[in-house]
Amino acid sequence: MRSLSILPALLIAATLSGPPAHAASSDWHVSEGGRIRIVTANQPDAGGNLRGVLQIELKPGWKTYWRDPGDSGVPPQIMVDGPEVRQAELSFPAPTRHDDGYSEWAGYDSSVLLPIQFTLAGHHQPATIAAKVMIGMCERICIPVHADLVVDPDRSSQQVVEEAMVHNALAALPAPASPGFEASIATASDDTLTVEATLPEDARSAELFLAGEGGYAFATPVAKPADGKLVFEVPVVAKPAHKPDGQGLPYTLTSSAGAVSGFLPYP
Template sequence: MKIAFPSAICLGAALLAVAPARASSSAWFEAEGGRFRLVTSGAPDASGKLQGVLDIELKRGWKTYWRDPGNSGVPPQIDVSASRNVSGADFSYPAPRRHDDGYAKWAGYDHSVRLPVSFTVAAPGEPATITADVFLGVCETICVPVQAKLEVDPAADPDNSGDAILVKTALAALPGAAQQDFGATLGPAEGEHVSIVATAPGPADALDVFVAGVDGYVLGTPERHIEGGKAVFTVKMLERPDTKPSGKGLPYTLISAAGAVEGYLPYP
């Protein structure tokens, strides 16, 4: 995954510290541009899924990034390999915004944000503790890559009402699932460019689409134009694999005046 900070001076080494476990949430890890912690709620379900949130509080003027920041920044990363009876963790993302700071365009958040995390408990019903190595890009004019080890014992306080409300609220803030009348489709490719046709309630010139480069794809910033009353976005493929992958496709989030939805586009 490409990591770059062309819009800021990057402090050479990531800050590294351990925020010890405190019941079903970790302690806050304090960084120059804000603080963050890991929160869990309840017990894993029958399939082993345990819901949590990476709770990020940013100071005024600071920012952090979406799953694909564009040509500036670094996406949030989490590694739970040091955990006990936890085999994986996956972020979900609220709708980002497009930003242009005069140096580069990037996708992310210039406000405090909560990223839902779905943990996979390998053996539901058995004790499980989370040791999560979290890496974030937290930037003002100076970019501070922050790495922290957050520790949580979900079983210590699974009925904590405050944690439950926080996790529930974060999940409710996620984009909905794309529908036929509110979503995006992949249009024809022309050389290094592909087109994305967006359908959504409200004016077409209020739409924006964010597409994450995954599975060997690296994408440029979508450029919107209006064709026949519809928003069509042109995206340059900066890198692509030699053969089409077998995954779900390219994740996208479509934003309109009516809200946001997410889905997958077929691999070009």
């Protein structure tokens, strides 16, 4: 995983260098397990992309889910409405595995920032963002949280803090998978994927998180050393009749040496 930036240092950097900040945030939506809001930073780039985060603050003992929470969870979702924003895409820091006694699932047991990339209709100016967000917050049971969040680019009282928060969230994402640190499919059948992990030399342990998309669903990967290599057997719960289009199945591979994310080809 990329190193987390220290917030005070980011505050100083944002204050002393670069163009003026144009960060903004929505109001908080408060629920039983915590609260959520959207924070955006700076202006859109030449392609109309604006960076932001979904800030999830959890109360002690509460948890929330990764992009694929398993067979009974609620994955984070965001939808945008209105003519100024075309789409919004979430990214995810490395999760951890949890067992609540009923099922195993991937997620976060403390407050977390989920980076968002907004694609704006206008490339050269900030936009009002109206988003519908749904996440799950869990203590003993999971509570779906629905929120209508609006970010007004002309209203911000903590621009430097918001700018630093977005940079910090992006820095905390897993690095892109590379030939020395990645996962690949070794074999595939109708009921099992065998995924081989390539790890840095100093890595002592690893865990694979595989997201089911496009009609695929998977149970928890099980690590099994084989011929000096680390492989994961992934039970296939469901698969589509035909391979979908797209990049493939999103995965995150975590280890004692950090974390990476990438895509496995559809089997």
